[in-house]
Amino acid sequence: xxxxxxxxxxxxxxxxxxxxxxxxxxxxxxxxxxxxxxxxxxxxxxxxxxxxxxxxxxxxxxxxxxxxxxxxxxxxxxxxxxxxxxxxxxxxxxxxxxxxxxxxxxxxxxxxxxx
Amino acid sequence: xxxxxxxxxxxxxxxxxxxxxxxxxxxxxxxxxxxxxxxxxxxxxxxxxxxxxxxxxxxxxxxxxxxxxxxxxxxxxxxxxxxxxxxxxxxxxxxxxxxxxxxxxxxxxxxxxxxxx
Numbered sequence: 001x002x003x004x005x006x007x008x009x010x011x012x013x014x015x016x017x018x019x020x021x022x023x024x025x026x027x028x029x030x031x032x033x034x035x036x037x038x039x040x041x042x043x044x045x046x047x048x049x050x051x052x053x054x055x056x057x058x059x060x061x062x063x064x065x066x067x068x069x070x071x072x073x074x075x076x077x078x079x080x081x082x083x084x085x086x087x088x089x090x091x092x093x094x095x096x097x098x099x100x101x102x103x104x105x106x107x108x109x110x111x112x113x114x115x
Numbered sequence: 116x117x118x119x120x121x122x123x124x125x126x127x128x129x130x131x132x133x134x135x136x137x138x139x140x141x142x143x144x145x146x147x148x149x150x151x152x153x154x155x156x157x158x159x160x161x162x163x164x165x166x167x168x169x170x171x172x173x174x175x176x177x178x179x180x181x182x183x184x185x186x187x188x189x190x191x192x193x194x195x196x197x198x199x200x201x202x203x204x205x206x207x208x209x210x211x212x213x214x215x216x217x218x219x220x221x222x223x224x225x226x227x228x229x230x231x232x
Contacts, residue, residue: 043208043225101212102149103221105158
């Protein structure tokens with residue numbers, strides 16, 4: 001069965017410093033991996049998506065993630081945090097073997113950006 | 116980009132009543148939609164997969180008679196919470212799967228906050 005593990009439930013960074021949100025996946029297949037962001041009381045917004053093309057994926061708002069098969073990781077990074085980046089971030093793996101392509105969510109990482 | 120709407124955005128109802136939540140894909144057709152439930156400060160839990168023209172597939176532990184799902188068209192799925200009770204209070208989020216233009220991605224609605232008194 002496929003799964004994702006978000007290693008940190010909370011991350012705090014100062015504005016202008018780099019952001020690293022960690023995600024490890026477990027999959028017997030070539031996975032599709034996603035990062036979504038959820039601002040308070042809002043829906044989920046797709047940040048970026050990996051689907052077996054380039055291993056370094058660039059997303060919106062300056063975020064990017066690198067797929068590392070050897071480490072089964074898909075960490076999300078941003079060179080310089082902005083106050084507006086404060087939100088909940090979810091790493092997601094798609095489950096194509098089930099035939100439904102349903103998403104399996106990680107437990108989420110709450111990013112706090114300090115002024 | 117692909118847009119998914121939900122209506123209502125929030126609803127308060129009395130215990131024992133039923134509530135219907137609509138999920139619409141506004142600019143694409145979605146043969147598959149998904150319904151999630153999110154408790155405060157927790158992750159999303161998939162409740163069911165809704166396929167146009169067929170019965171929904173429910174995840175283990177989800178009562179299909181309590182959470183009725185109908186996917187009558189390629190742009191609309193509905194979730195009806197029947198005989199709602201306070202423990203059904205939650206944030207319900209739908210998503211629609213887009214397969215067109217070479218993409219296979221779920222786009223999420225803004226969510227519906229249900230409070231049962």
